[in-house]
Amino acid sequence: MEYAGIGGFILLALNIWAIVSIIGSxxxxxxxxxxxxxxxxLPLVGFIIWLIAGPKSAGATV
Structure with a gap:
């Protein structure tokens, strides 16, 4: 099986989701x-940092 390819695809999808959320914040x-x-x-590290401390989307209610 090609686990590296699947992991890379998942990381790409998460990074795209993060960028869309950043733009919509x-x-x-x-x-x-x-x-x-x-x-x-920094795709993996940047995503984790964004997930913890990044700007939240405009539609988020906290």
């Missing part, structure tokens, strides 16, 4: 750019 443009770059440059 109410954060400033500068913050959106920095978060997007972090997720793109």
């Amino acid at each position: 109410s954060a400033s443009t500068g913050s959106k750019v920095l978060w997007t770059l972090l997720v793109l440059v």
